[in-house]
Amino acid sequence: MSPTVPSGSRRKHDNAPRRDGQDGAPKLVSNLDGVSETMLWTLYDRACEARRRDSDFDDVDSVRICDGIDYDFAGHFGKPDGSFAARAAEIDHLLMRWLERHPDGLVVSLGEGLETQARRVDNGRMNWLTVDLPAAIELRERFLPSCRRFRHIGSNVLDVEWMDGIEAGAPVFVIAQGLFMYLEPDAVKHLFIQIAERLPGAEIAFDVIPRWFSQLTLLGVMQTPHYRLPPMPWGVNGDEIEAQLRAWSSSIGSLRVLAYGAPRGWPKLTEDLFRANPLTQRHLPYLVHVTLDGY
Numbered sequence: 001m002s003p004t005v006p007s008g009s010r011r012k013h014d015n016a017p018r019r020d021g022q023d024g025a026p027k028l029v030s031n032l033d034g035v036s037e038t039m040l041w042t043l044y045d046r047a048c049e050a051r052r053r054d055s056d057f058d059d060v061d062s063v064r065i066c067d068g069i070d071y072d073f074a075g076h077f078g079k080p081d082g083s084f085a086a087r088a089a090e091i092d093h094l095l096m097r098w099l100e101r102h103p104d105g106l107v108v109s110l111g112e113g114l115e116t117q118a119r120r121v122d123n124g125r126m127n128w129l130t131v132d133l134p135a136a137i138e139l140r141e142r143f144l145p146s147c148r149r150f151r152h153i154g155s156n157v158l159d160v161e162w163m164d165g166i167e168a169g170a171p172v173f174v175i176a177q178g179l180f181m182y183l184e185p186d187a188v189k190h191l192f193i194q195i196a197e198r199l200p201g202a203e204i205a206f207d208v209i210p211r212w213f214s215q216l217t218l219l220g221v222m223q224t225p226h227y228r229l230p231p232m233p234w235g236v237n238g239d240e241i242e243a244q245l246r247a248w249s250s251s252i253g254s255l256r257v258l259a260y261g262a263p264r265g266w267p268k269l270t271e272d273l274f275r276a277n278p279l280t281q282r283h284l285p286y287l288v289h290v291t292l293d294g295y
């Protein structure tokens with residue numbers, strides 16, 4: 001049995017060198033733009049959820065990082081609804097269950113931005129590889145410095161050299177949280193096939209947006225008067241996911257489509273109504289959990 005550390009624990013990092021975002025440090029100005037700027041949106045949602053007294057989402061590092069960046073989060077992204085935190089918590093659970101079976105396993109988080117998932121699920125033994133664009137990794141290093149067990153690669157995830165260093169047969173869990181929708185459909189397909197062929201036995205978790213939302217972003221929809229969402233070219237409806245992925249790869253063992261959503265208020269009520277109706281439930285975002293066949 002692996003020791004499971006309570007989520008949000010700082011204990012194992014108490015001896016870590018001082019990182020930006022700790023009390024008294026000057027705030028960093030973000031010069032991220034385009035798709036990398038979206039990592040501030042998901043960070044903000046998690047930090048706001050973690051600050052709430054009525055939430056059990058525990059994420060002190062997201063709060064620290066959010067407080068350490070000089071950026072108009074609310075002006076850009078509007079009122080957070082907690083759905084990104086719910087998505088992250090759902091993946092945390094998948095990871096913690098997997099780590100019970102593979103306490104020394106390798107988690108690869110593609111397009112990880114400023115996600116603090118490694119800190120939330122750390123069992124003190126696992127290894128973690130973050131792959132993101134160089135500008136994103138540069139900012140991540142300021143707040144979440146790499147170390148022996150937590151490594152960073154600054155690269156486009158589509159340059160699949162990040163797979164070269166993975167030992168054949170090692171237990172691997174690949175996360176692509178808030179990533180695939182920003183890629184062209186052919187690129188998602190190519191990347192998924194590469195993972196399926198080169199990492200047999202791996203588990204993969206990623207989220208998808210429905211096609212109507214993808215199309216809205218291609219029209220240039222504004223999230224707030226100050227922030228236009230970047231294009232999200234890959235959308236897939238809930239009832240199409242399994243057929244699409246199985247058409248891409250015959251190495252898929254199990255595949256689960258999991259619901260997640262805003263934890264409260266109008267956003268939750270609206271999603272619940274969509275979910276209750278078989279005609280509309282496919283138009284919601286979903287999480288996908290795939291287990292690839294082994295050797």
Ligand SMILES: C[S@@+](CC[C@H](N)C(=O)[O-])C[C@H]1O[C@@H](n2cnc3c(N)ncnc32)[C@H](O)[C@@H]1O
Pocket residue numbers: 035036037038039042043110111112113114115131132133136155156157158176177178179182
């Ligand atoms: C919406 S953010 C999600 C960040 C993080 N996974 C989370 O949930 O908080 C999208 C992330 O994907 C990264 N990204 C987008 N396209 C990428 C690519 N082709 N290669 C590597 N990273 C990419 C961005 O830099 C950004 O960090």
